Amino acid sequence: MKIPRHIGIIPDGNRRWAEGKGLSKEKGYDQGIDPGLLLFKLCQKVGVKEVTYYGFTADNTKRPTEQRKAFTEACINAVNILSKENASLLVVGNTKSPMFPEELMPYTERKVFGNGGIKINFLVNYSWKWDLYQLKKSTSLSNNINNQIQSNDISRVDLIIRWGGRRRLSGFLPVQSIYSDFFVVDDYWPDFNQEHFYDALNWYNTQDITLGG
Amino acid sequence: MKIPRHIGIIPDGNRRWAEGKGLSKEKGYDQGIDPGLLLFKLCQKVGVKEVTYYGFTADNTKRPTEQRKAFTEACINAVNILSKENASLLVVGNTKSPMFPEELMPYTERKVFGNGGIKINFLVNYSWKWDLYQLKKSTSLSNNINNQIQSNDISRVDLIIRWGGRRRLSGFLPVQSIYSDFFVVDDYWPDFNQEHFYDALNWYNTQDITLGG
Numbered sequence: 001m002k003i004p005r006h007i008g009i010i011p012d013g014n015r016r017w018a019e020g021k022g023l024s025k026e027k028g029y030d031q032g033i034d035p036g037l038l039l040f041k042l043c044q045k046v047g048v049k050e051v052t053y054y055g056f057t058a059d060n061t062k063r064p065t066e067q068r069k070a071f072t073e074a075c076i077n078a079v080n081i082l083s084k085e086n087a088s089l090l091v092v093g094n095t096k097s098p099m100f101p102e103e104l105m106p107y108t109e110r111k112v113f114g115n116g117g118i119k120i121n122f123l124v125n126y127s128w129k130w131d132l133y134q135l136k137k138s139t140s141l142s143n144n145i146n147n148q149i150q151s152n153d154i155s156r157v158d159l160i161i162r163w164g165g166r167r168r169l170s171g172f173l174p175v176q177s178i179y180s181d182f183f184v185v186d187d188y189w190p191d192f193n194q195e196h197f198y199d200a201l202n203w204y205n206t207q208d209i210t211l212g213g
Numbered sequence: 214m215k216i217p218r219h220i221g222i223i224p225d226g227n228r229r230w231a232e233g234k235g236l237s238k239e240k241g242y243d244q245g246i247d248p249g250l251l252l253f254k255l256c257q258k259v260g261v262k263e264v265t266y267y268g269f270t271a272d273n274t275k276r277p278t279e280q281r282k283a284f285t286e287a288c289i290n291a292v293n294i295l296s297k298e299n300a301s302l303l304v305v306g307n308t309k310s311p312m313f314p315e316e317l318m319p320y321t322e323r324k325v326f327g328n329g330g331i332k333i334n335f336l337v338n339y340s341w342k343w344d345l346y347q348l349k350k351s352t353s354l355s356n357n358i359n360n361q362i363q364s365n366d367i368s369r370v371d372l373i374i375r376w377g378g379r380r381r382l383s384g385f386l387p388v389q390s391i392y393s394d395f396f397v398v399d400d401y402w403p404d405f406n407q408e409h410f411y412d413a414l415n416w417y418n419t420q421d422i423t424l425g426g
Contacts, residue, residue: 059425135348174387212272
């Protein structure tokens with residue numbers, strides 16, 4: 001079976017999940033933490049080499065304060081939990097904005113935890129504009145664009161899995177997603193179960209990989 | 214009903230269509246010309262303001278010569294046919310490569326045909342790297358990225374429709390596709406029928422539009 005080297009995760013639907021339970025929207029975010037760890041362990045098990053989580057974006061921070069606080073808190077917790085695993089972990093996002101949580105500053109240089117292993121990238125206060133704008137500042141003469149953007153330590157994504165039914169990228173790593181295969185799970189992220197992951201892998205296994213050729 | 218302002222078209226599956234008919238792969242491309250015109254007329258009818266066709270990419274030109282010749286010829290014909298309609302037409306792609314067909318040079322500045330109307334963009338020898346690399350050369354101080362790429366005359370895409378079952382962007386306008394909703398038709402492009410288009414519109418009508426917010 002063909003296993004994607006790098007999986008991108010768009011964990012959408014937390015607010016809709018909360019509403020469906022009669023809770024206020026911001027209550028959905030901390031229900032997304034356990035799924036994140038479960039998913040990491042599944043990636044480890046099947047031999048995925050790199051996984052990127054779409055934590056929150058600069059766009060997202062325009063939401064009501066209680067939501068912003070809740071998703072920021074959930075991301076801090078998720079990163080702390082992942083740092084207990086065997087992995088090499090990096091948080092990527094615009095640290096020069098007050099929306100970037102100080103608690104995650106120590107993770108903005110890649111660090112090996114435990115015995116190392118999978119590369120984990122966690123996007124926090126990420127913005128595609130911030131990512132690409134770096135190209136304007138690059139003085140490199142190389143035509144390798146991937147090396148000259150802010151997220152240059154994140155490699156090409158083979159498979160993107162999005163929970164919550166939306167069929168769009170919403171600004172997720174535009175350069176690394178150029179050739180990604182895109183699998184959508186209709187269930188909300190807090191309702192994650194491992195069948196979603198295996199469905200995505202089985203589907204990916206049937207796709208040809210041409211990289212635009 | 215909510216009509217997308219700008220639709221992107223990825224007309225994939227021409228080669229698989231030809232193989233399915235027992236023809237050699239390159240025979241599929243000219244079967245994609247009539248669908249292109251039909252689709253244009255449907256866009257006109259429902260009030261779409263802009264449509265972008267993914268003609269061929271720099272990546273595609275690495276295919277066998279007879280295929281390259283056939284898809285280039287099909288794009289030349291398609292553009293000539295569209296120039297008989299009421300529209301404002303622009304061909305976008307890397308003209309500095311020998312893979313760019315001379316016949317389409319006259320279309321590389323936007324021109325109004327007939328009574329004008331819909332903006333048509335037709336990507337020919339397009340490359341996402343070529344598109345983004347322009348950012349490196351921009352001396353503008355603006356942080357509006359869309360204005361500083363090669364395809365700056367093409368606006369944000371609301372809905373992308375891809376024929377041929379693949380669920381990926383394959384390098385299609387990465388900046389304009391950041392927030393696009395993505396609809397996949399399993400049928401091959403030469404088997405286009407208007408139900409595909411209406412299915413895509415009906416689905417789009419049920420999506421919320423948040424632009425990442």
